[in-house]
Amino acid sequence: LGSAAGVWGGLVQPGGSLRLSCEVSGFTLDDYAIGWFRQAPGKEREGLSCASSRDGRIHSEESAKGRFTSNTKNPLYLQMNSLKPEDTAVYYCAAVPHYCVGYGCRTTCVDYWGKGTQVTVSS
DSSP: OOEEEOOOOEEEOTTOOEEEEEEEESSOTTTOEEEEEEEOTTSOOEEEEEEOTTTOOEEEOTTTTTTEEEOSSSSEEEEEOSOOGGGOEEEEEEEEOGGGGGGOOOGGGOSEEOOOEEEEEOO
16 A cells, blocks of 8 residues: 655744645555645645646645645645745645546545644744
8 A cells, every 4th residue: 555655844934935745655646646635723624736647737726726836746745835824734645546636636535645744834
């Protein structure tokens, strides 16, 4: 079985930027697309951006549009700009079937979750 692992987060000030990285093992980007998700305290886990290397499709949910950018090839990343305190959450990368990217970036599509990392936006 594969896993999406290796997301490194941190502490950043409001308005700042942070790039999260994801390393995959046990599968390739031909096998799965990569999705980025987060879970804020007291809230459900939500999708941010899912990207498929098979056709280059990237689907960003409303919460990510305009500020967050992901990519389809190694090295995988989620670039987060203009961060706000409400972006504070545990962030995950995950393996998502390629076909699912066409339907959005949904937690229900995830086959494998990576370990989460805390991102805190605070002054």
